[in-house]
Amino acid sequence: MNEYKPVMSTGLSVLASSTEEGGSPVLDLQTRAGTRSNLLPLYLPDNLREGAEQKVVFITGRVHPGETPSSFVCQGIIDFLISQHPIARVLREHLVFKIAPMLNPDGVYLGNYRCSLMGFDLNRHWLDPSPWAHPTLHGVKQLIIQMYNDPKTSLEFYIDIHAHSTMMNGFMYGNIFEDEERFQRQAVFPKLLCQNAEDFSYSSTSFNRDAVKAGTGRRFLGGLLDHTSYCYTLEVSFYSYIIGGTTAAVPYTEEAYMKLGRNVARTFLDYYRLNPMVEKVAIPMPRLRKGKPPSYKHSLLRGPASNHPNGKGDKKSSVNHKDPSNSF
Numbered sequence: 001m002n003e004y005k006p007v008m009s010t011g012l013s014v015l016a017s018s019t020e021e022g023g024s025p026v027l028d029l030q031t032r033a034g035t036r037s038n039l040l041p042l043y044l045p046d047n048l049r050e051g052a053e054q055k056v057v058f059i060t061g062r063v064h065p066g067e068t069p070s071s072f073v074c075q076g077i078i079d080f081l082i083s084q085h086p087i088a089r090v091l092r093e094h095l096v097f098k099i100a101p102m103l104n105p106d107g108v109y110l111g112n113y114r115c116s117l118m119g120f121d122l123n124r125h126w127l128d129p130s131p132w133a134h135p136t137l138h139g140v141k142q143l144i145i146q147m148y149n150d151p152k153t154s155l156e157f158y159i160d161i162h163a164h165s166t167m168m169n170g171f172m173y174g175n176i177f178e179d180e181e182r183f184q185r186q187a188v189f190p191k192l193l194c195q196n197a198e199d200f201s202y203s204s205t206s207f208n209r210d211a212v213k214a215g216t217g218r219r220f221l222g223g224l225l226d227h228t229s230y231c232y233t234l235e236v237s238f239y240s241y242i243i244g245g246t247t248a249a250v251p252y253t254e255e256a257y258m259k260l261g262r263n264v265a266r267t268f269l270d271y272y273r274l275n276p277m278v279e280k281v282a283i284p285m286p287r288l289r290k291g292k293p294p295s296y297k298h299s300l301l302r303g304p305a306s307n308h309p310n311g312k313g314d315k316k317s318s319v320n321h322k323d324p325s326n327s328f
């Protein structure tokens with residue numbers, strides 16, 4: 001059966017809006033159930049200098065179909081990156097984001113919790129994915145290897161988004177390297193994210209090389225890619241988070257998940273020290289595209305963690321990366 005089937009309520013709407021911005025899906029895989037998995041390249045080609053090395057951030061989500069928060073976090077990242085927010089504009093000008101929002105569309109379509117249609121946990125098959133049994137994984141892996149071998153591309157980040165059924169907050173898993181400096185540098189991104197996202201916990205972030213995780217994207221790519229690349233699993237709680245210094249658990253909402261996604265995206269601004277660029281693009285008002293405004297503008301005023309007490313400081317907040325509650 002080859003007809004197209006919608007497989008998720010969140011994410012596919014983003015596919016359409018992202019193509020308006022100049023990107024188009026480059027990977028379109030037909031899976032066993034006839035569902036599709038697309039890859040979004042998000043960039044403004046005009047802003048990428050001819051011959052310049054492209055810094056790529058590769059993000060995947062929903063390899064485990066039951067982990068719906070993964071899609072909301074991913075949607076938060078995409079909505080923000082395709083918006084006209086000054087930070088988003090700077091990020092698009094300096095980085096290439098490649099996003100596969102759903103690695104396991106068959107599993108989502110079937111309502112599986114962890115496996116694909118054929119009963120595989122795809123996040124244990126990165127070592128040797130089969131084009132027949134694990135087509136989305138095989139396609140994404142081929143693309144990543146192709147980029148890794150391209151001298152004009154620098155694959156700098158791989159982030160795989162999951163949801164955790166027993167832990168609270170957002171947190172990351174990273175890899176252990178013999179190279180102490182590389183190991184230390186790997187901690188930078190989660191530390192920066194912790195500063196930006198009140199629900200992200202650095203203390204819950206851990207680095208390991210457990211044998212049971214050998215077939216995961218984070219472990220496999222961490223072993224494949226060179227010392228300039230960082231691979232993480234981003235986990236977010238299925239239920240709630242505790243803000244530092246408090247004891248009360250705050251239930252996660254769809255908006256809070258998307259806000260974490262926006263904070264993940266903005267953390268690349270800090271990591272690459274692009275903050276001065278935001279002030280440059282923020283001074284002249286950006287020329288808005290014709291048509292409907294970016295959707296994140298509607299959602300940023302909702303949710304417990306994104307309320308603006310009043311209008312004061314909003315202008316400043318667009319460049320004040322230390323205060324995420326005022327930035328989104």
Ligand SMILES: [Zn+2]
Pocket residue numbers: 064067162163
């Ligand atoms: Zn998972």
